[in-house]
Amino acid sequence: MNSVKSLPKRQIKHLIINGLRFRLGCFNICLTSSIADVTEHIQRLYGAYQLISENDFIDFHVELSSPSKLRRYIRPQVNFYFDGYFPFKPLPYAQAAAFFEWGLNWCIANHSNHYLIIHAAVVERNGLAFIFPGTPGSGKSTLCAALVCSGWRLLSDEMTLLSMADGKIYPVPRPVSLKNQSIDVIQRFSPGAEFGQVVTGTAKGSISHMCAPEQSVQLSNQPAVPSKLIFPKYIPDSETELTPLSKGRAMLSAAENAFNYSVLGVHGFEKLAEMIEQCDCFEFKYSKLEEAIALFSALSDEQ
Amino acid sequence: MDGIALMMDELLSDAKTNNIIAVKVKISCIQLQGDYVIYDHLSGDTHLLDEMSGGLLCSLNTQTMSRDDLLKKLVKSFADLSWLEINNYLDVFIDRFVALDLLNITKQSA
Numbered sequence: 001m002n003s004v005k006s007l008p009k010r011q012i013k014h015l016i017i018n019g020l021r022f023r024l025g026c027f028n029i030c031l032t033s034s035i036a037d038v039t040e041h042i043q044r045l046y047g048a049y050q051l052i053s054e055n056d057f058i059d060f061h062v063e064l065s066s067p068s069k070l071r072r073y074i075r076p077q078v079n080f081y082f083d084g085y086f087p088f089k090p091l092p093y094a095q096a097a098a099f100f101e102w103g104l105n106w107c108i109a110n111h112s113n114h115y116l117i118i119h120a121a122v123v124e125r126n127g128l129a130f131i132f133p134g135t136p137g138s139g140k141s142t143l144c145a146a147l148v149c150s151g152w153r154l155l156s157d158e159m160t161l162l163s164m165a166d167g168k169i170y171p172v173p174r175p176v177s178l179k180n181q182s183i184d185v186i187q188r189f190s191p192g193a194e195f196g197q198v199v200t201g202t203a204k205g206s207i208s209h210m211c212a213p214e215q216s217v218q219l220s221n222q223p224a225v226p227s228k229l230i231f232p233k234y235i236p237d238s239e240t241e242l243t244p245l246s247k248g249r250a251m252l253s254a255a256e257n258a259f260n261y262s263v264l265g266v267h268g269f270e271k272l273a274e275m276i277e278q279c280d281c282f283e284f285k286y287s288k289l290e291e292a293i294a295l296f297s298a299l300s301d302e303q
Numbered sequence: 304m305d306g307i308a309l310m311m312d313e314l315l316s317d318a319k320t321n322n323i324i325a326v327k328v329k330i331s332c333i334q335l336q337g338d339y340v341i342y343d344h345l346s347g348d349t350h351l352l353d354e355m356s357g358g359l360l361c362s363l364n365t366q367t368m369s370r371d372d373l374l375k376k377l378v379k380s381f382a383d384l385s386w387l388e389i390n391n392y393l394d395v396f397i398d399r400f401v402a403l404d405l406l407n408i409t410k411q412s413a
Binding site for chain 1: 331333335336337338339340342344347349351
């Protein structure tokens with residue numbers, strides 16, 4: 001099948017209005033919207049994704065649309081519609097593209113219990129996955145974006161999908177969500193990186209999405225082996241410091257960062273323990289991206 | 304008076320010695336390096352325990368023991384600690400895990 005970018009812009013717009021069906025890692029998505037910002041977002045950031053046929057099973061049917069006629073004119077809003085219902089309150093119309101990304105995160109995190117889903121960025125080099133769990137503000141997405149711009153493969157900037165079947169990590173390479181100062185930091189770090197529009201005034205501040213590298217999207221059917229579990233913390237002006245973390249403490253922190261750990265019960269516990277046993281675990285403080293990348297590249301070369 | 308207090312202590316100590324201690328719910332134990340990670344099947348809680356507490360809880364998961372048996376087991380495993388330290392530790396261990404609803408104590412009459 002063709003990729004999104006192989007189509008003329010007018011046809012992409014037409015497809016999105018009627019339901020654009022595309023492959024996203026191990027999921028099939030059908031997106032419907034007539035909102036211009038959503039169409040532009042897809043054209044700019046989803047060009048490399050493979051279109052799928054009418055006959056393919058769709059995991060997530062999502063739609064972004066205006067709630068009512070009145071709300072199209074007075075403080076316009078946008079609704080996220082998923083498999084027949086509205087899981088969220090509407091957001092300002094200008095946040096439609098970001099709402100698509102957040103809504104899709106929610107769809108995957110809440111409906112994919114054949115994976116243990118850890119709130120963590122995950123990148124791969126030399127076949128080995130480096131997992132970066134982190135609370136908002138820890139700098140995991142910034143670090144992930146910088147690694148990806150330096151040649152690492154993006155598996156996800158937001159959720160690590162640990163397969164309950166084979167213990168490997170399955171990619172879901174999506175645009176990397178960057179907030180506030182991180183947008184400028186990565187634009188300076190990698191001037192060639194493609195970004196979507198900057199959406200201001202969200203609950204998280206200003207947001208922009210960086211395009212996933214084409215190669216990461218093309219390799220999105222290839223899982224990676226968990227190798228390092230690293231809890232990052234961005235601290236301004238700090239030295240780069242990688243400190244070993246006990247596996248027990250790492251397991252507890254990873255469980256706290258997992259979306260569906262409690263849903264999976266003892267199976268999630270056992271699968272997470274398996275992953276921890278095969279990973280080296282660290283805490284990581286940083287302020288300079290170049291030093292961080294050099295350190296992780298050396299670490300992946302050691303293996 | 305001191306003599307009576309001492310006798311009471313001994314009697315209470317004997318009563319505690321005979322208590323049967325058992326794991327109350329189904330748990331899964333995994334040892335990761337020096338630590339133990341315990342999963343409580345009923346509550347879904349995950350606990351991180353040190354080697355001593357984790358080892359003890361995992362032993363109790365396979366068989367019930369009297370307090371006296373537990374004490375003997377600990378004395379044998381941790382030769383560098385005094386009997387008093389281990390005895391005090393055992394009281395804290397039992398209170399902690401009873402409070403977490405993981406252990407059950409059955410009082411045995413002497």
